[in-house]
Amino acid sequence: MAGxxxxxxxxxxxxxxxxxxxxxxxxxxxxGLARFQADHGIDRAAGWPVRVxxxxxxxxxxxxxxxxxxxxxxxxTVALTADGLQVTVADEGPEFDPLQLPEPDLASSLDExxxxxxxxxxxxxxMDRVEYARLGGRNHLVITYRARPPGPPDRGRE
Amino acid sequence: xxxxxxxQGRVLIVxxxxxxxxxxxxxxxxxxxxxxxxxxxxxxLDFEGVAYISSVxxxxxxxxxxxxxxxxxxxxxxxxxxxxxxxxxxxGFLPLFTxxxxxxxxxxRCASTA
Numbered sequence: 001m002a003g004x005x006x007x008x009x010x011x012x013x014x015x016x017x018x019x020x021x022x023x024x025x026x027x028x029x030x031x032g033l034a035r036f037q038a039d040h041g042i043d044r045a046a047g048w049p050v051r052v053x054x055x056x057x058x059x060x061x062x063x064x065x066x067x068x069x070x071x072x073x074x075x076x077t078v079a080l081t082a083d084g085l086q087v088t089v090a091d092e093g094p095e096f097d098p099l100q101l102p103e104p105d106l107a108s109s110l111d112e113x114x115x116x117x118x119x120x121x122x123x124x125x126x127m128d129r130v131e132y133a134r135l136g137g138r139n140h141l142v143i144t145y146r147a148r149p150p151g152p153p154d155r156g157r158e
Numbered sequence: 159x160x161x162x163x164x165x166q167g168r169v170l171i172v173x174x175x176x177x178x179x180x181x182x183x184x185x186x187x188x189x190x191x192x193x194x195x196x197x198x199x200x201x202x203l204d205f206e207g208v209a210y211i212s213s214v215x216x217x218x219x220x221x222x223x224x225x226x227x228x229x230x231x232x233x234x235x236x237x238x239x240x241x242x243x244x245x246x247x248x249x250g251f252l253p254l255f256t257x258x259x260x261x262x263x264x265x266x267r268c269a270s271t272a
Contacts, residue, residue, distance in 0.1 A: 027181040048210040048241040052179070055212040059180035106250030110227065113220060118249055119213040125248045 013040060016078040019058075021074050021091070026058045029076045033087070042085065049126040050085055050145045056119035057089050059140055060098060061079045083145030084128065090138045097126075097132045098141065161189045169200045169268045171261065175207035178215035187218045195221065199231035200271065202264045206237040211245050223255065232256075232271040236264035 006093055017032045019025035024130040033054055054076070060076060075090040104117035128145040159182040162173040170193055174186055193201065203213075205217070219235075226233050236258040237245065246252050258264035 010203070023181060030179065030181060031175075044209055051177070052210055052212045052245065054180075054242075055214075059212070059214055062180075103195040104250075110220070110223060110254045113254065118216065122213055122245060122248055126245075 012081055014077060014079040014147070018075050020074040020123060021062050022074055023062065025074060026055065026062060029054060029074070030132055032076065033078055037085070039079055047085075049088060052147070053126050053143050054087055054089070056123050057098070057114045057143070058133050060093055060119055061089075062092065081144070083144050086142060088145045090135075090141075091137050095134050096139055097134075099130060099132050105140045159185045161185060161216060161248065163189065163193070165185055166265050167269055169202055169265050170178075170194050170198045171204055175206040177209045178211040178218075180212065183214040183218050183224045185207075186215065187221070190218065190222045193223055194229075199229065199254055200268045201226065201231065202261065203232045203233065203235050204237050204261050204264070205235065205242050206238065206261070208239065213249065213251070216245070216251055219251075219255070220225045224270040231266050234258055234264040234268045236261050 003081050008081045009117075013036075015032065015036050015130065017029060019028045030051065033051060034047070037043075037050075056077075072092060075110040077090075079086045079088075084101060086112075098120045101120050104114070104121050105112075106121075108114075127143045129142075129147050131142045133142075159178075160175040162171075162175065164171055168191055172189060172193065174182075175181060178186060190201075201222070203250065223233050225231075234256045237260055242250075245267075246255075246257075256267065261266075
């Protein structure tokens with residue numbers, strides 16, 4: 001086909017958005033991810049884990065002020081790779097690896113329960129792979145999720 | 159986010175619609191705070207219309223549950239879809255809450271604690 005819009009050998013579908021390090025920015029990134037998923041046939045049942053994970057990552061950056069200032073932006077890249085849906089979040093804030101956060105205490109009672117660390121815990125458990133790297137003065141967090149066909153979640157339960 | 163609320167007897171049913179994440183959790187927090195400030199003590203939170211929830215949403219529920227516990231109230235959750243239930247499970251939140259499969263048993267359970 002001569003048109004470039006429907007190549008027969010498609011390269012990795014990829015979209016990058018730059019959003020403000022603010023609640024509005026998080027909403028814009030969430031909408032961008034939802035659109036990308038819809039465009040690539042990833043329905044709600046298969047798409048929600050990545051949407052939750054992205055919310056956890058961005059809200060961690062914004063809430064704790066670990067990322068760039070409110071005037072700066074966060075770069076979110078969504079790509080459909082051979083490994084599954086991959087989202088890269090890059091910010092220019094001080095070096096911070098959320099994967100070093102301690103695991104939350106999930107056995108405590110209602111009164112003792114503290115929500116800290118829960119977001120990163122959810123990201124680890126929901127995603128197939130989570131990687132952090134400090135590259136070129138930026139924090140890069142890469143999450144990968146292979147959407148599985150519907151059925152009992154038998155993997156990882158053995 | 160749309161949050162539908164109505165009474166069934168003395169039980170207040172709160173039914174948010176859409177996603178409960180960092181872009182919407184403030185609205186849910188305000189609705190629950192307003193209800194508790196108004197003296198509501200028997201709450202059913204209906205997840206029927208909720209696509210998914212992230213940890214900021216869990217925090218809102220934790221705050222409401224603690225407040226109701228202090229003042230002798232009751233919170234019952236119901237109609238969780240797979241996505242919501244899985245996040246509750248991974249967060250270790252299921253043992254902390256009373257969860258019913260559907261709205262009617264949730265209201266009945268909530269009313270019986272009066």
